[in-house]
Amino acid sequence: MNATAPTTGPARTRRAGRDLPAAVGVGLALGAVLLLSLFVRPEAFVVLACAAVLWGTVEVSRAFRAQHLRVPVVPPAVGTLAMLPGAYLGGPETLLVAYALTVFAVLVWRLLATGGDHGTPVGVPAVRDVAGGVFVVSYGPLLASFAVLMLAATDGPRRxxxxxxxxxxxxxxxxxxxxxxxxxPMAPSVSPKKSWEGTAGSLATGAALGAVCLPLLLGGPWWGGLLLGLVTVAVAVLGDLSESMLKRDLGIKDMGDLLPGHGGVMDRLDSLLPTAPVVHLLLLALIGP
Structure with missing residues (x-):
């Protein structure tokens, strides 16, 4: 997440108060768990991803319900447990079938619901509830499944x-x-902390790391890594801004408070989720399956 430096002048925006030591500590702990799950027992990464997406799905569903959208929790939760393991074990075809069945389950769930339950006004159109449910299924479980598709490759942990x-x-x-x-500021009405200078720093860091890491980890060309880094960062920035816009519309600062210094689980996945399918497809193009 980009931040702008504090100053008394009008050109800068004030930094938000985050507990930086707590954020760094939580980030390092999550990184250690991630590395262990990837290189000790890759199946553990699938379990970890399922747990994170399940919690994030609950966070988003609760936020929508606070705005009188009757977004179901059970179909996306069950769909998560079908899509992510299905992608790892059965590939894209299994993922597609599991996703389609989950979307259908959202429709059936709303069809069986009665007007006025859970504090939802009778007049709320069903199409809004269904659209919210499909968004939850697509934003969390579907996008996260592309990271699991990467894991299923022979060199999956390194991908x-x-x-x-x-x-x-x-x-x-x-x-x-x-x-x-x-x-x-890049988008002051959506994310006042994100600056154009910060975005330039993100792009430079991503390009440099991509050019170095793709050859080292996967034997790909340096120019491919540079391209991969630039595209990944661009999509990550858009993902961060998109969730910021969503939270602003919902009137909340964070999706949750599970992770000290970070907010909710979905607040940490906002840049990872939209980049997963992009990185997966680019790696297929650059180094093959």
């Missing part, structure tokens, strides 16, 4: 590691550059 490194580089590079030199 996922590269994917995570590039997404995290976007946050760290953007934050550091924004704090030091951020003066021009």
């Amino acid at each position: 996922v590691l590269l994917f995570v490194v590039l997404a995290v580089a976007s946050d760290i590079g953007g934050y550091a550059t924004g704090v030091l030199w951020g003066r021009h």
